[in-house]
Amino acid sequence: MNIRRRLITVVAAFAVFAIAVMLWAPTVGSTSISLARAFDRTIPWDSNVDAQIFFVARLPRVLAGALVGATLAAAGVVLQALLRNPLATPFTLGVSAGASLGAMLAVTMKLELSLLGITAIPLASFAGSLVATGIVYALASSQRRGLSTNVLLLAGVTLNAFFSALILFVQYLADFAEALRAIRWMMGGLDVADYFPIIAALPLIFVAFAAFAMMPRTLNLLSVGAESAAAKGVDIVPAQRLAFLSASLATGAAVSLGGPIGFIGIIVPHLVRLMVGSDHRIVLPASALFGAAFLVLCDLVARMVMSPLEIPVGVVTALIGGPFFLWLLVRKS
Amino acid sequence: MPALLWADNVSFRYAAGAPLVVEGVTVRLSDGALVGILGPNGSGKTTLLRLLSGTRRPSSGRVLLGDRALDQLSRREAARQIAVVPQETELAFEYRAIEIVLMGRHPHLSMFAVEGPDDIRIAEDALAATGTSHLAERPFHELSGGEKQRVVIAAALAQSAQLLLLDEPTASLDLGYQLEISSLLLRLNQDHGVTMAISTHDLNLAASICRELVLMRDGHVLAAGPTAEVLTPEHVKALYDVEADVQVHSETGHMTVVPVRRISR
Numbered sequence: 158m159n160i161r162r163r164l165i166t167v168v169a170a171f172a173v174f175a176i177a178v179m180l181w182a183p184t185v186g187s188t189s190i191s192l193a194r195a196f197d198r199t200i201p202w203d204s205n206v207d208a209q210i211f212f213v214a215r216l217p218r219v220l221a222g223a224l225v226g227a228t229l230a231a232a233g234v235v236l237q238a239l240l241r242n243p244l245a246t247p248f249t250l251g252v253s254a255g256a257s258l259g260a261m262l263a264v265t266m267k268l269e270l271s272l273l274g275i276t277a278i279p280l281a282s283f284a285g286s287l288v289a290t291g292i293v294y295a296l297a298s299s300q301r302r303g304l305s306t307n308v309l310l311l312a313g314v315t316l317n318a319f320f321s322a323l324i325l326f327v328q329y330l331a332d333f334a335e336a337l338r339a340i341r342w343m344m345g346g347l348d349v350a351d352y353f354p355i356i357a358a359l360p361l362i363f364v365a366f367a368a369f370a371m372m373p374r375t376l377n378l379l380s381v382g383a384e385s386a387a388a389k390g391v392d393i394v395p396a397q398r399l400a401f402l403s404a405s406l407a408t409g410a411a412v413s414l415g416g417p418i419g420f421i422g423i424i425v426p427h428l429v430r431l432m433v434g435s436d437h438r439i440v441l442p443a444s445a446l447f448g449a450a451f452l453v454l455c456d457l458v459a460r461m462v463m464s465p466l467e468i469p470v471g472v473v474t475a476l477i478g479g480p481f482f483l484w485l486l487v488r489k490s
Numbered sequence: 491m492p493a494l495l496w497a498d499n500v501s502f503r504y505a506a507g508a509p510l511v512v513e514g515v516t517v518r519l520s521d522g523a524l525v526g527i528l529g530p531n532g533s534g535k536t537t538l539l540r541l542l543s544g545t546r547r548p549s550s551g552r553v554l555l556g557d558r559a560l561d562q563l564s565r566r567e568a569a570r571q572i573a574v575v576p577q578e579t580e581l582a583f584e585y586r587a588i589e590i591v592l593m594g595r596h597p598h599l600s601m602f603a604v605e606g607p608d609d610i611r612i613a614e615d616a617l618a619a620t621g622t623s624h625l626a627e628r629p630f631h632e633l634s635g636g637e638k639q640r641v642v643i644a645a646a647l648a649q650s651a652q653l654l655l656l657d658e659p660t661a662s663l664d665l666g667y668q669l670e671i672s673s674l675l676l677r678l679n680q681d682h683g684v685t686m687a688i689s690t691h692d693l694n695l696a697a698s699i700c701r702e703l704v705l706m707r708d709g710h711v712l713a714a715g716p717t718a719e720v721l722t723p724e725h726v727k728a729l730y731d732v733e734a735d736v737q738v739h740s741e742t743g744h745m746t747v748v749p750v751r752r753i754s755r
Contacts, residue, residue, distance in 0.1 A: 161604040241582035378593055380582040387545040390569030390597030435583035
């Protein structure tokens with residue numbers, strides 16, 4: 158039994174799959190293009206239509222899908238271990254509701270601000286996710302020394318409901334066009350026009366993934382129980398803080414890029430666990446890679462199924478995810 | 491003999507303003523000791539074990555590991571010397587038994603390290619010592635109560651710690667498993683030189699394997715010392731409000747406790 162070799166082999170297999178999907182997806186669409194031609198440097202850019210479609214029209218969207226999918230799936234893994242609950246999602250703790258409220262307010266108040274070229278809606282949604290994270294964190298920390306995962310869960314669920322009520326209220330006051338625009342955002346979409354929004358979200362997601370990289374063995378121990386993890390050498394409170402804050406930060410960044418795309422954070426980790434077991438050293442990187450491929454494929458379905466009409470990718474993931482979630486519940490009991 | 495682990499007049503409350511659940515307790519574990527901690531529900535046994543393992547810090551008093559204060563050690567350092575078998579192990583995800591046992595190597599591995607041949611050999615030895623080698627590849631949640639408990643003990647052994655603290659290791663097990671676990675613990679103590687403290691409700695288990703007892707009630711130590719001196723009808727009565735007959739069993743040579751009647755306080 159060589160554990161290192163198994164880790165590398167399994168993660169490499171998932172990486173190959175993810176890269177293959179990301180290369181193939183941009184070739185599919187209303188105009189089909191050739192990958193070989195798109196990468197052929199001997200054809201001048203101006204006359205290489207395949208390359209233009211690949212790099213300008215489709216690749217940004219695929220990359221956005223991959224980044225959002227990887228982030229939501231990995232954040233789901235971290236939060237499920239932290240809360241010791243396999244049915245938790247990156248949105249369980251209120252991050253997405255906070256982000257949606259932020260986006261909603263930006264739309265209805267017609268905010269025109271921008272920071273470093275990032276426009277109002279992503280900025281406001283990220284701010285909203287930070288506010289939600291801050292509130293949940295403060296509530297869970299206030300009880301006693303440390304972080305209560307029970308309070309974390311209850312506060313998150315309650316905050317989700319409360320923010321949803323505020324969203325409805327703001328929506329009610331908004332005019333028709335604004336409300337429609339906000340609802341459309343909340344369905345989640347990867348209609349990214351260029352590379353800039355992706356680059357803007359990258360630093361935060363990179364920081365979160367650096368934190369994730371330190372965690373896998375700790376997540377294994379946390380999922381066995383906090384008391385037993387402490388007895389095996391885990392500094393519980395710092396570990397829980399790092400897990401919660403990095404997963405929330407990553408989720409906030411992903412949502413500001415693609416909207417609150419549901420179910421990725423629960424379907425992907427579960428499928429991965431069914432395939433490779435529960436060791437987080439495999440589950441975490443494999444989920445990130447599989448999440449990237451999965452969301453890119455869902456977006457492909459969203460682009461193609463009613464072509465030329467595009468349906469929001471969040472609708473596709475919810476249509477797949479809802480029944481899947483119920484199946485998981487039934488399978489559990 | 492110098493104490494390996496020494497709780498010196500420790501008190502503990504779970505939150506400011508809450509009542510003390512452990513109050514002025516002194517316990518010494520010398521090298522090679524096998525100590526039973528007895529007491530009714532809520533007497534502070536579990537909390538005392540948490541203080542001894544360093545997963546909680548005493549509100550007052552101190553815990554010494556050798557000549558060092560336990561709270562000066564990092565969690566990792568402490569876990570290399572003190573292993574704990576918790577009362578219950580409830581997994582959030584499905585792990586195989588060997589994966590659970592390998593988790594015991596955590597305090598010996600740096601952040602990005604992966605278990606090497608030595609770690610795997612230690613885990614396999616721990617499985618062998620607890621008679622669970624044949625269960626290594628089985629999913630933990632499919633094991634019986636006694637098998638689970640033995641795998642959890644193996645995970646604690648894999649920490650290669652000289653001290654093992656067990657919180658009611660036989661609580662939910664049937665008679666056969668109780669006997670199996672108690673003989674396993676005795677063997678680990680005698681053959682592998684593991685120093686142990688065991689909290690338990692089972693007076694007869696404690697009487698049959700523990701050489702010393704600590705009796706706790708309402709967060710205080712009622713009596714402590716060699717089993718034969720401490721396990722008396724008077725102490726059982728003071729501990730549980732139960733009149734009991736304490737005898738030496740003719741066949742096993744162990745002390746046995748037969749409860750006779752409950753008396754009102």
